Amino acid sequence: MDRTVDVLVVGAGPGGSCAAASSARAGADTLLIEKRQEIGTPVRCGEGVSKRWLDELGIPADPSFVTHEVIGSRVIGPDGTALVIEDPLTTKGGYTVDREAFDRHLAKEAAKAGSAILVKTSAVGLLKEGDRVVGARCEHMGERFDVRARVVIGADGFESQVGRWAGLSTHLRAKDVAACLEYTMVGVEGDTRYGDFYLGGVAPGGYGWIFWKGEDIANVGIGVNLARLRHRADTKRYLDAFVARLPGMTRGQVLEEIAGGVSVSLPLERTVADGLLLVGDAARLIDPLTGAGILSACLSGRHAGDVAAAAIEAGDTTTAQLLEYERRWRGRLEEELARHYLIKEALLRMEDETISRILRAVVEAKLPSLTSASILALLKARHPDLLNAFEGLLL
Numbered sequence: 001m002d003r004t005v006d007v008l009v010v011g012a013g014p015g016g017s018c019a020a021a022s023s024a025r026a027g028a029d030t031l032l033i034e035k036r037q038e039i040g041t042p043v044r045c046g047e048g049v050s051k052r053w054l055d056e057l058g059i060p061a062d063p064s065f066v067t068h069e070v071i072g073s074r075v076i077g078p079d080g081t082a083l084v085i086e087d088p089l090t091t092k093g094g095y096t097v098d099r100e101a102f103d104r105h106l107a108k109e110a111a112k113a114g115s116a117i118l119v120k121t122s123a124v125g126l127l128k129e130g131d132r133v134v135g136a137r138c139e140h141m142g143e144r145f146d147v148r149a150r151v152v153i154g155a156d157g158f159e160s161q162v163g164r165w166a167g168l169s170t171h172l173r174a175k176d177v178a179a180c181l182e183y184t185m186v187g188v189e190g191d192t193r194y195g196d197f198y199l200g201g202v203a204p205g206g207y208g209w210i211f212w213k214g215e216d217i218a219n220v221g222i223g224v225n226l227a228r229l230r231h232r233a234d235t236k237r238y239l240d241a242f243v244a245r246l247p248g249m250t251r252g253q254v255l256e257e258i259a260g261g262v263s264v265s266l267p268l269e270r271t272v273a274d275g276l277l278l279v280g281d282a283a284r285l286i287d288p289l290t291g292a293g294i295l296s297a298c299l300s301g302r303h304a305g306d307v308a309a310a311a312i313e314a315g316d317t318t319t320a321q322l323l324e325y326e327r328r329w330r331g332r333l334e335e336e337l338a339r340h341y342l343i344k345e346a347l348l349r350m351e352d353e354t355i356s357r358i359l360r361a362v363v364e365a366k367l368p369s370l371t372s373a374s375i376l377a378l379l380k381a382r383h384p385d386l387l388n389a390f391e392g393l394l395l
Helices: 014-025 051-057 099-113 234-244 294-314 319-349 352-365 372-382 384-390
Strands: 003-010 030-034 048-050 066-070 072-076 082-085 094-097 116-119 121-129 132-140 143-154 177-186 194-198 207-212 217-225 253-263 276-278
Touching (some): 003 294, 014 030, 014 099, 014 294, 030 143, 051 094, 143 294, 177 234, 276 294, 319 372, 319 384, 372 384
Parallel strands (some): 003 030, 003 143, 030 116
Antiparallel strands (some): 177 253
16 A cells, blocks of 8 residues: 655644645645544534634635524623624624534545545654655554655644654643533523633633524533643533533533643744644644634645645755745734733633623723734723733733
8 A cells, every 4th residue: 555645644624634635736646644434523623613714715604514603702701791792894703613514525625626535544653764754654444554755744633743753842831731621502592693702710711612503502612721620520510510600501401522622822833844844733823812723724734735735846845945834824823823822821810800800891992893902902001900911912
């Protein structure tokens, strides 16, 4: 089964499928491998996406993967203050998607673009010539074989091994990981027009969420900063307490329970090596404030596929050539991710009363545009004492 390709993509999540589609579309002989037998499983996502994201990605909202539409979102403080975000110019509302169907949709697009796909196929190590990555040793149904590639794209998620094998620094501190647990619940009630985010002690250092999938079914979950947990079982205790405080949820029944970790760190310092690119969660391109990663994965995947194909055509897959990939993703994502990381750090130190005061101030101000910069500017002008909570943030 040994084979040679131009581009080997490890992992068929959104980042990997977008990378494979882009490189294949650009003419590169591409192979996409996925260790699981089904693309899209297991689901480790709240399944909420904004219309703005899909518009930027140029992905039409397909009934095959859209399960529910919302007009906006609400951020709810510990005291019940609700900040409603439904400005059509900034949010355009959003969708709850079926992540299995969404991931398969993107994999189909990769196949249509010309990429080969192998499921139940794991990368078990990298092939290297000196420091240069030249492929991966793979395993399928107990058989091992080598795939030599001019560029390897690591899209193997939060627990990425590809980056570590390549010698890139991928260490995570406990405060840069959120432990997440979610119930899919049926027989629940609430305002299905919004996706809700709950801040404060309900989920220390993170937030709780309700993403509706229909009129009486919703994903209800929490993400708790790992540094705030004493025992693994604490995540379930927090989620059960969160459900118990919501009248419309207490009568519901749990259909499914999913758990996982999410990095809430800064991006990796390096996402490129000779013959190698890292995308999406593997590169830590997850919003540290919200835990959202689909947009970053798809965008970085597309850039990686394009840059890999161009480097192969130029006959140069060194780090110097592949750094064009970093230039592209940093230009679109880095500033926002860095600012949101600092806000995440501030929330770790913040008491519930401070969070509530900030939300009340923003609600009362009726800002025409809600961004982290506009909120910080408001606090500086009207509530300078609250800025102490954001010590270290650049305004």
